[in-house]
Amino acid sequence: MTRVDRSADATASGVVSDYAGGVKTFESLFAELSEKAxxxxxxxxxxxxxDAGVxxxxxxxxxxxxxxxMAxxxxxxxxxxxxxxxxxxHVxxxxxxxGLSLQDVYRFL
Structure with a gap:
């Protein structure tokens, strides 16, 4: 299991992580990831x-x-x-x- 050190904005291996940056909502995370895309x-x-694909x-x-x-x-x-x-x-x-939006998923909740 990889641990994320949010205080250092890095993974256990020392690589800067996309998980870093504090508390996010589901919607704000989706917006951030969409921007990175x-x-x-x-x-x-x-x-x-x-880039690795579906x-x-x-x-x-x-x-x-x-x-x-397991956790x-x-x-x-x-x-x-x-x-x-x-x-x-990852979801x-x-x-x-x-190319799915949050609304595409929310319709089924």
């Missing part, structure tokens, strides 16, 4: 994931879903919440990759 900042993990994003979603389950079963609530936030991030990247 358009502006394509150099070194962006979001851009790299989009198959790679889908594999990441499956991986993150398993981590959510819910065996770790703290905070760790489970962190894993859920990472799953939501949103997939949505952007497919």
């Amino acid at each position: 358009v502006t394509r900042p150099e070194g962006s993990g979001t851009v790299a994931e989009l 198959h790679a994003i889908g594999k990441k979603i499956v991986e993150e879903a398993a981590e959510v389950w 819910a079963e065996f770790q703290s609530d905070a760790e489970a919440a962190e894993e859920i936030s990472q799953l939501l991030y 949103q990247v997939l949505m952007i990759s497919k």
Whole structure:
């Protein structure tokens, strides 16, 4: 499991992370990721994931879903919440990759 050090804006490996930057809402995260898809900042993990394509994003979603389950079963609530936030991030990247809007998904909630 990769941990994100939000205070240092870096992942455990020291690479700047798209997860960094404090508290976001689902809508504000989607807006931020959509902007990155358009502006394509150099070194962006979001851009790299989009470039990898739907198959790679889908594999990441499956991986993150398993981590959510394991965290819910065996770790703290905070760790489970962190894993859920990472799953939501990857789901949103997939949505952007497919050209889906939040409204496209909200219609089915």
